[in-house]
Amino acid sequence: MSFRATALKRSQLVVFLLGLGSLSVFAQAPTSPIAFSDRDAIVTSLVHAPNLGTLGASSDDTQWLKIEFHYGTTPVLTTNYIDTVEFKVWVEGRDLLDPQGKPGEGIAVGFTGSVTYINIPKGKDLYGVFYVNPSTLGRYSTDRGLEDYDRKFDVHIEAYIGGALMDKIDKKKGETDGWHLLLKAIPDLVYRQDQCPFLVMDPDRYPAIKLPPSQSK
Numbered sequence: 001m002s003f004r005a006t007a008l009k010r011s012q013l014v015v016f017l018l019g020l021g022s023l024s025v026f027a028q029a030p031t032s033p034i035a036f037s038d039r040d041a042i043v044t045s046l047v048h049a050p051n052l053g054t055l056g057a058s059s060d061d062t063q064w065l066k067i068e069f070h071y072g073t074t075p076v077l078t079t080n081y082i083d084t085v086e087f088k089v090w091v092e093g094r095d096l097l098d099p100q101g102k103p104g105e106g107i108a109v110g111f112t113g114s115v116t117y118i119n120i121p122k123g124k125d126l127y128g129v130f131y132v133n134p135s136t137l138g139r140y141s142t143d144r145g146l147e148d149y150d151r152k153f154d155v156h157i158e159a160y161i162g163g164a165l166m167d168k169i170d171k172k173k174g175e176t177d178g179w180h181l182l183l184k185a186i187p188d189l190v191y192r193q194d195q196c197p198f199l200v201m202d203p204d205r206y207p208a209i210k211l212p213p214s215q216s217k
Contacts, residue, residue, distance in 0.1 A: 032166035033077035034085055034120075034159055037070040042155050042171040044068075046146055049197040064196070065132040065149050067091065069157050069169070072124035082120040084210060086160040089113050089130050089190050090180035092153035093140035098184075109140060110183030113190025117207035127205055131191045131198055140186075156180040 028035050046063040067089065073082065089112065096106035113130055120126060137146050144152075155171040156179070170179075193199055194209050 028074075028167045029165065031076055032159075032161070033074055033082055034071060034161070035074050035167045036157070036159070036169040037072060037125075040070050041169045041173075042067065042069050042157060044150050044155060044171065046150050050200055061138065062134050063137070063146060064134055064198070065091070065137055065146075066198075067130040067132070067155055067157075067190075069128050069130075071126050071128070071159065071167075073120075073122045073126070077122055080122050082122075082161070084116060084118050084161065085120055085166075086114055086116045087128055088158045088160065090156040090183065090185075091130075091132060091149075091190055092155065092180075092183065093137075093149070093186075094142055094153075095140055095184070096142070108183050110180055110185050111136065111140075111189035112185050112187045113192070115192045116210040118210045120207045126207070129193055129198075129202075129206055131193065131196050132189060133191065133196070136189050154179065 045066050045068075047066045048063055069087070091111040093109045093111060094106050095101065095109045096104070098107045098109075101107040111132060115128060115130065117128060132149075137149055142148055156168065158168040159166045192209055193201075193206065194211070
């Protein structure tokens with residue numbers, strides 16, 4: 001049983017009291033013009049940043065976590081584009097240094113982030129991407145190192161249009177719904193493509209990113 005699963009088991013009463021169980025009845029919104037793919041909806045991998053003229057050889061300690069998600073438009077869409085879709089992400093990790101945790105176990109944490117894509121074309125094979133910095137992975141990993149992020153830890157992604165939830169997906173399909181809400185959230189540790197060296201990678205694979213107001217001036 002994963003550390004996050006143990007946290008879920010211990011928090012069943014909290015889940016009930018908070019009403020998180022009601023989330024399990026949510027499926028793709030019937031009026032949603034967008035939906036996550038039934039196959040390979042979330043794929044994680046450990047990758048090295050592109051060589052931008054930096055010195056030194058790459059090592060396992062310099063690998064980033066790449067989180068690519070697969071989605072598409074639905075028959076509800078009657079135009080050739082969706083103006084704006086916001087994707088929110090939770091990435092499971094573990095903080096062994098948190099004083100509230102047991103020695104050697106720590107506590108379950110969730111890195112959060114978001115990206116807003118604009119002018120998303122109609123189609124079945126659309127993709128988005130997030131990245132997590134190597135130092136973050138090292139700080140919040142177990143004795144198994146980065147391998148946990150690729151094979152064990154879960155990822156949750158939600159799609160929003162106009163502030164309304166359209167669809168959601170877990171990397172490990174069939175897991176207890178709402179698990180990500182029980183983690184200690186650590187915001188802004190999951191990066192958009194334009195916030196890291198991968199800005200130059202696959203420029204035509206993902207839609208354009210809507211920049212936050214502070215960056216769009």
